[in-house]
Amino acid sequence: MTIQKRVKHAALFSASALALSVASASHAVDFEVGDTKASVYGYAKLDIIYDVDAALGNSIGHSNIALDDEPSQDGHFNMHAYQSRIGFQTTTPVSGSDLVTRIEGDFYGSGGGSFRLRHAYGSWNGILAGQTWTNFYGFVAGTPTIDFTGPPGVANQARQPQLRYTAGNFTMSIEDPDTLGGSEDTINATQVSEDVAKSSMPDLTARYTDTSGPFKYSASAVLRRLEYDAEGDPTATVDDDSAFGWGMALEAAMDVSEALTLRAGVTHGDGIGGYQNVSPRTSPAYLASNGDLETLESTGGTIGASLKAGPGAINASYNVATVDLDDEEIDGTDTHETAYLNYIWSPAERISYGIETSWASRETKAGDEGDAVRIQGMVMYSF
Numbered sequence: 001m002t003i004q005k006r007v008k009h010a011a012l013f014s015a016s017a018l019a020l021s022v023a024s025a026s027h028a029v030d031f032e033v034g035d036t037k038a039s040v041y042g043y044a045k046l047d048i049i050y051d052v053d054a055a056l057g058n059s060i061g062h063s064n065i066a067l068d069d070e071p072s073q074d075g076h077f078n079m080h081a082y083q084s085r086i087g088f089q090t091t092t093p094v095s096g097s098d099l100v101t102r103i104e105g106d107f108y109g110s111g112g113g114s115f116r117l118r119h120a121y122g123s124w125n126g127i128l129a130g131q132t133w134t135n136f137y138g139f140v141a142g143t144p145t146i147d148f149t150g151p152p153g154v155a156n157q158a159r160q161p162q163l164r165y166t167a168g169n170f171t172m173s174i175e176d177p178d179t180l181g182g183s184e185d186t187i188n189a190t191q192v193s194e195d196v197a198k199s200s201m202p203d204l205t206a207r208y209t210d211t212s213g214p215f216k217y218s219a220s221a222v223l224r225r226l227e228y229d230a231e232g233d234p235t236a237t238v239d240d241d242s243a244f245g246w247g248m249a250l251e252a253a254m255d256v257s258e259a260l261t262l263r264a265g266v267t268h269g270d271g272i273g274g275y276q277n278v279s280p281r282t283s284p285a286y287l288a289s290n291g292d293l294e295t296l297e298s299t300g301g302t303i304g305a306s307l308k309a310g311p312g313a314i315n316a317s318y319n320v321a322t323v324d325l326d327d328e329e330i331d332g333t334d335t336h337e338t339a340y341l342n343y344i345w346s347p348a349e350r351i352s353y354g355i356e357t358s359w360a361s362r363e364t365k366a367g368d369e370g371d372a373v374r375i376q377g378m379v380m381y382s383f
Contacts, residue, residue, distance in 0.1 A: 028089075029383060035093060042086035042104075043382040047146070051076040053372035058082055058112040059148035060374060062278065062336045062362045067370040082112040083148055087119065097125040102132075108148065118159055128164040128173075133157070135164055135173040135205040136275050138218025141251035141265025143304030143317035145340045146356040146378045152278035152321035152336045153300025154265045155220065155249040169210045174202035177224060179274075196228040196236070196287075214255035222247045222275055226285050228293055238291035245271020245284050245295055259308040263317075264301070271295035280333045280362070281323045288329055297324040304340075312345025312354075325365040335363040344378075352380040 028041035047058075054066045055076040066072035087104030101122045109116030121130025133139075137155035150157050160179035165172055177199040207220035224245040230236035247269025254262045267276050273284030276298045285295045304317030318339045325334045342356035354377065361371035 037091045039089045040086070041089070041383065042084070043380050044081065044084045045378060045380040046079065046081050047083065047148075048377040048379075049076075049078040049080075050375045051078070051372065052375065056360065056372060056374055058108075060338065060358065060360050061149070062152075062280070062338075062360055063333070065360060065362050065370045065372045067362075067364070067368045069368065070370070080112060082107045085118065094124060099124040126166045128162070128166070131161045132159050134160055134175060134275070135162065135171050135207050136220050136222050136247070136249060137277075138207055138209050138220055138249070138251045140209065140216050140218045140253050141263050141302055141304075143263055143302070143306060143340070144313075144315045144342070144344060145317070145358075146342055146344065146354045146376050147340065147358055147374070149338075150277060151302045151304070151317055151319035151340070152276075152338050153267060153302050153319045154251070154277050155247075155267050156275050156277040158274075158277075170206070170208050172204070172206040174204055177201065177203045196230045196233060198227050198229055199225075200227060201225040216253045218249075218251040220249045222269070222272060224271060224284070226271055226293060226295065228287060238287065241287075241291060241293040243271060243285060243293045243295050245269065245273070247272035247275050247298070261306045263304045263306075266299075266301040267321075268297075268299045270297045272298055276300050276321055278319075278321050278336050278338070279323060280321060280336050281325075286328070286330050294328065296328065298322065299324070309343070310345065311347060312343060314341075314343050316341045331365050333362045334365050335361075337361045350382045352378070352382070354378045354380075 028039035030037065030039050053074050054064055054072045056064045058080055083106060085104060085106035087102065089102045092099045099122065102119050104119040105115055105117050107113065107115055117131065119132050121128055121132045134156060137157055141154050142151060142157065145151065160176045162173045162175040204223045205220065207218060209218040225242060226245050227242040229240040230238055231240065247267065249265065249267045251265040256262055271284040274282035279298060281296060285293050288294045300321035302317055302319040304315065306313050306315045319337065321336045323334050338358060338360045340356060340358045342354055344352060344354040346352050356376045358374045359371060361369065363369045
């Protein structure tokens with residue numbers, strides 16, 4: 001399916017399923033110690049999942065979708081509470097600016113069941129240091145979902161170690177190159193060990209986010225250096241090479257009325273790897289048979305809407321992420337798609353319920369396709 005057809009598909013989907021979003025209220029247990037204000041916050045969340053087709057995992061894993069010619073067991077029920085989280089934040093006035101610290105974790109480690117670190121950072125006078133959301137994502141285009149994976153195609157909604165500076169609406173950062181960027185792939189035609197990929201420079205990101213009346217927008221960019229070095233590997237038939245990777249993301253949201261919000265976003269780059277959310281291939285490049293490091297081009301997008309209804313909101317979105325493998329030596333999946341339709345509501349403060357239907361698909365370079373349907377509910381109690 002061509003990009004033009006996918007854009008048309010997105011437009012048709014959004015026109016037929018107007019959506020809505022309701023933001024969960026922020027809750028916390030607050031107290032003061034001296035001149036420091038501290039908050040403990042979090043929630044317990046139960047996910048109730050039924051996969052009509054293949055089992056997709058604790059959150060939607062596109063790699064688990066069976067292709068049309070593959071045998072597959074249909075009908076899988078699952079419940080878990082791995083998204084439940086707890087966090088601790090402090091705010092202390094220091095030399096005319098607030099020193100803010102935050103530590104937060106959930107139980108999605110190792111795919112689910114182990115405690116993992118989400119945020120651990122301090123911020124003072126515009127300088128943030130630690131682990132938090134990558135600066136490449138602007139939190140503008142994402143339509144709310146119950147599924148934890150989130151929409152393909154937008155910039156990745158993930159966290160990684162970084163040093164960030166903020167001046168007004170502009171932010172820039174240097175970030176860990178291995179967390180989202182991934183390692184370079186190797187192919188059988190090249191004899192080399194798996195540890196030849198290396199990182200000698202951090203990833204550089206910049207983002208500008210602003211609001212004009214009912215319109216909010218964000219533009220971001222990332223620049224990366226990709227390398228491999230086979231020195232010291234006696235089995236290697238190649239030496240070393242390097243390449244630059246880059247990416248851009250544009251996001252927008254419009255409050256059409258008090259009830260209706262529309263959102264859209266596009267991500268494109270060459271060698272961005274996992275900086276595209278739910279990318280079919282998180283590796284930014286591969287080692288070709290001639291020893292060259294070949295970067296992989298990625299394109300993705302999302303379109304969605306949220307409509308307030310009763311005590312909550314109806315949300316709908318269509319999302320696609322692609323990696324261009326047509327002229328490359330490697331095979332595999334090159335397209336991920338997901339469509340979401342849900343209703344999330346709050347019958348009382350600190351309580352949220354939701355029900356969601358999602359459709360996910362994947363397509364390989366050879367043209368093989370497969371899709372799956374998931375029905376998911378949630379109960380979430382916040383503190």
